[in-house]
Amino acid sequence: MSFGPVAQAEDESPLGEQMDEMSGALKSLRRLKRDPERWAKSAAAIEKGAQACIKVMTMVPKEIADLPAGPAKAKALADSRRLMGLTLAGFAELELAFLAEDEEKVETALDKLKELKGEGHEKYNKDE
Ligand code: HEM
Numbered sequence: 001m002s003f004g005p006v007a008q009a010e011d012e013s014p015l016g017e018q019m020d021e022m023s024g025a026l027k028s029l030r031r032l033k034r035d036p037e038r039w040a041k042s043a044a045a046i047e048k049g050a051q052a053c054i055k056v057m058t059m060v061p062k063e064i065a066d067l068p069a070g071p072a073k074a075k076a077l078a079d080s081r082r083l084m085g086l087t088l089a090g091f092a093e094l095e096l097a098f099l100a101e102d103e104e105k106v107e108t109a110l111d112k113l114k115e116l117k118g119e120g121h122e123k124y125n126k127d128e
Pocket residue numbers: 012013015016017019020022023026061062079080081083084087113114116117119120121124125
């Protein structure tokens with residue numbers, strides 16, 4: 001249980017920390033739009049987000065870890081791996097789009113990531 005911002009910061013899980021890194025990389029993109037070195041800096045920010053995503057892939061969400069051993073847990077583990085794998089691919093596509101300086105591809109990759117976040121959080125981060 002958490003009682004406000006201080007307790008929350010102390011409670012932050014290693015998985016939550018890496019998710020924050022992923023989120024921070026995506027949020028930096030808006031500010032970088034006005035930067036003369038926008039494409040290169042955005043690609044570098046997203047590469048950092050991808051590294052955080054790779055770290056997340058070595059962890060298990062608490063909601064899944066808490067399930068009793070059995071087929072439902074095996075299914076949730078495989079499904080969350082599938083979602084994180086697609087998320088890593090999305091970060092890579094986004095980095096490639098910035099390296100190609102291709103606005104349309106940037107938008108496509110961002111839409112994909114938004115959908116994956118929605119599905120992942122709806123299924124495995126229910127108290128968000
Ligand atoms: C671009 C994609 C995503 C972004 C930007 C994102 C971002 C975030 C953020 C900001 C948090 C809150 C971290 C905190 O301060 O506690 C979070 C938590 C979480 N996310 Fe994601 N997320 C993404 C995709 C996913 C996917 C695909 C899944 C599931 C497979 C997922 C599962 C979770 C879980 C389980 C937590 C709770 C972590 C904890 O508190 O232990 N996320 N995410």
